[in-house]
Amino acid sequence: MPHIKLLTTGGTIASKRDPVTGLQQTGLITGEELAGKLDLHDDIRISVEEIIKVSSSAITFENLITIKDAVLEAVNDDDVDGIVLTHGTDTLEETSYFLSQVIPAGKAVVVTGSQRGPELIGTDAYANLQDAITLAADEGAAKIGVSVLFNSKVFMPRFVKKVNAMNVDGFGGGGTGYLGTVDGHDVKIYQYPAHNSTYKVQGELPEVDIIKCALGTDAKFIDCAIDHEVEGLVIETMGRGHANDLVAAGVRRAVDAGIKVVITSASDDGDVKVAYDFSGGISQFEKDGAVNGGTYDSKKARLKLAVMLAAGEEVTAEDFKY
Numbered sequence: 342m343p344h345i346k347l348l349t350t351g352g353t354i355a356s357k358r359d360p361v362t363g364l365q366q367t368g369l370i371t372g373e374e375l376a377g378k379l380d381l382h383d384d385i386r387i388s389v390e391e392i393i394k395v396s397s398s399a400i401t402f403e404n405l406i407t408i409k410d411a412v413l414e415a416v417n418d419d420d421v422d423g424i425v426l427t428h429g430t431d432t433l434e435e436t437s438y439f440l441s442q443v444i445p446a447g448k449a450v451v452v453t454g455s456q457r458g459p460e461l462i463g464t465d466a467y468a469n470l471q472d473a474i475t476l477a478a479d480e481g482a483a484k485i486g487v488s489v490l491f492n493s494k495v496f497m498p499r500f501v502k503k504v505n506a507m508n509v510d511g512f513g514g515g516g517t518g519y520l521g522t523v524d525g526h527d528v529k530i531y532q533y534p535a536h537n538s539t540y541k542v543q544g545e546l547p548e549v550d551i552i553k554c555a556l557g558t559d560a561k562f563i564d565c566a567i568d569h570e571v572e573g574l575v576i577e578t579m580g581r582g583h584a585n586d587l588v589a590a591g592v593r594r595a596v597d598a599g600i601k602v603v604i605t606s607a608s609d610d611g612d613v614k615v616a617y618d619f620s621g622g623i624s625q626f627e628k629d630g631a632v633n634g635g636t637y638d639s640k641k642a643r644l645k646l647a648v649m650l651a652a653g654e655e656v657t658a659e660d661f662k663y
């Protein structure tokens with residue numbers, strides 16, 4: 342009988358209507374209550390542990406460490422066959438990606454949530470939770486390690502993104518699509534991630550910020566980050582890694598101040614790559630010691646950088662290749 346550990350963190354999937362305001366409030370429904378209403382395969386056994394109870398936009402780097410410790414404990418428990426983590430959708434892509442960087446593959450860790458609260462008409466809370474548990478109990482999911490289940494689809498954390506702010510088809514996998522499906526009690530995995538590097542985080546995650554560039558952006562936020570002595574910076578540039586001379590000068594100041602700088606692109610697909618020789622772009626950023634973030638989106642690059650710094654790893658463009 343597969344034993345699935347259900348770890349809960351809050352989010353809409355744990356919400357009920359506040360009797361006074363009528364608005365959704367997280368943490369009013371427990372994992373036990375949710376799991377009690379599912380139509381699971383008879384031989385699945387569930388045990389529930391509440392880790393935290395917050396809207397996911399309030400999750401902190403400290404919370405990520407707490408979540409990681411709880412997941413690792415379950416991964417290392419021989420009595421547990423698979424893990425499901427329920428989470429708010431706003432930062433689900435970030436927490437799942439973080440976990441994929443710190444939890445070695447070998448046991449299924451399925452992250453899920455819902456766009457509509459469990460009491461709302463057409464809620465996706467029970468369907469997603471049931472599918473996530475079914476996936477976590479499937480042998481094929483163990484090989485993926487950390488995955489995301491949403492609206493019947495299985496995603497890899499590296500590419501999953503909340504693409505819709507309200508409807509139940511809230512997540513997409515970009516150009517790489519999805520890994521498989523859960524249809525009732527049937528799990529089908531069509532593809533596995535080709536690359537899986539994990540790191541051993543020691544202690545806290547360091548402060549790493551994202552600064553987004555657009556037409557006419559200057560370096561005031563970069564200088565502010567330098568003043569705040571952040572350890573890492575992700576500069577989200579345009580296209581293949583382009584900004585302007587003011588940003589380039591700011592990047593230089595940041596690198597000189599000992600900050601690890603990673604350059605990402607606002608585009609959804611395509612690499613940051615040296616293609617032009619001009620002073621406000623990736624060719625200059627690289628000469629000045631910034632790291633090429635490849636196809637990483639800024640939120641994932643931020644977490645990868647924070648994890649690598651916390652693990653005491655040297656950060657190079659090679660680390661952002663896949």
Ligand SMILES: NC(=O)C[C@H](N)C(=O)O
Nearest residue numbers: 352353396397429430431
């Ligand atoms: N659908 C959701 O879960 C959104 C919610 N605000 C959260 O991220 O916690």
